[in-house]
Amino acid sequence: MPLLLNRNARKSGEDRLVSSKARAKRRAQQAFWHGIGFGFAALWIIPILWVARTAFMPKEAGISSTWSWAWTFDNLVRVWHAAPFGQFLWNTVIVCGGVLAVQLVTLTLAAYAFARVRFAGRDLVFLLFLLQIMIPPDILIFSNYQVLSEFGLLNTKVGIMLPYFASAFGVFLLRQAFKQLPYELEEAALVEGASRLRILSRIYVPLSRPIYVSFAIVSVSFHWNDFLWPLIVTNSVDNRLLTVGLAMFAKSTESGAQWTDVSAATLIVSAPLMIGFLLFQRKVIGSFMHSGIKG
Structure with missing residues (x-):
């Protein structure tokens, strides 16, 4: 009986290890595809943010190479x-x-x-x-x-x-x-x-x-x-x-x-x-x- 209990315990431990590895693999795949999605979203939204920011910048700051927090309507x-x-x-x-x-x-x-x-x-x-x-x-x-x-x-x-x-x-x-x-x-x-x-x-x-x-x-x-x-x-x-x-x-x-x-x-x-x-x-x-x- 103790031998059978030890065998079942080892088997359940191995199953938990395989399950945790599978979950980690799924999470890694999800993180990978989410990263790709966020990358494409950034490529789309960065030009829009640049246009929106430049539209509210003073004219002098718009042609300057330095960052400015000034804004205007x-x-x-x-x-x-x-x-x-x-x-x-x-x-x-x-x-x-x-x-x-x-x-x-x-x-x-x-x-x-x-x-x-x-x-x-x-x-x-x-x-x-x-x-x-x-x-x-x-x-x-x-x-x-x-x-x-x-x-x-x-x-x-x-x-x-x-x-x-x-x-x-x-x-x-x-x-x-x-x-x-x-x-x-x-x-x-x-x-x-x-x-x-x-x-x-x-x-x-x-x-x-x-x-x-x-x-x-x-x-x-x-x-x-x-x-x-x-x-x-x-x-x-x-x-x-x-x-x-x-x-x-x-x-x-x-x-x-x-x-x-x-x-x-x-x-x-x-x-x-x-x-x-x-x-x-x-x-x-x-x-x-x-x-x-x-x-």
Whole structure:
């Protein structure tokens, strides 16, 4: 009996040793991957912190090689009045909101048609429609410019928005979400006499809300940061967006190396998106977690 007890004690000790080694190995792996994650996060956040710090530094400290704790709001005030950033901001909000509003309507109707409406050649039409995802928007700049010129929409907000009123990516994303919903819900609504539009607005749209939020984030971020197309289409202050206005402002201050002014202007352009993400980060992350694409 004592021999058996000693053997069991040794075995339990060996099991505890193996278990502790396994836990230490898992902790080391977690620390390694966390370190890599923090490294990438630092690469992303260091430029933002540098811009934010420089935007609040006095002009003399911005071009000095020594560290300074001085800070001021004069850069933001001076930059805001040096260029019509208020008009640029308003134009950007109109363009992003207008594009998103039209996209939500077009992609909802198209996604429902491709997901639930049976018609000849539906799959072929859908594959042809998805070709838009494979074509970079910059390739179509010349043809889109010619179309807008013929319609007289150059240097207008509608001209900036028009090529983006339809989104193949959004249609694909929402079609996959509609196909995951049980068809019995639609059959029950049809038995009750509901029309397709009523079914779409009362069943499909509410149940796919995370998909809409995810697409809205992608759409607003893309059009807020878009530069090339608004630069080509617009040539007046009344219709320029924030990115174009920032480029014009930075070009006008190149000769003086005004780092503080350029950083303040950059902060004005990027701050709304960053503040929006910080305020709604839980909803943003949750929407992407619930918007997985399935066949």
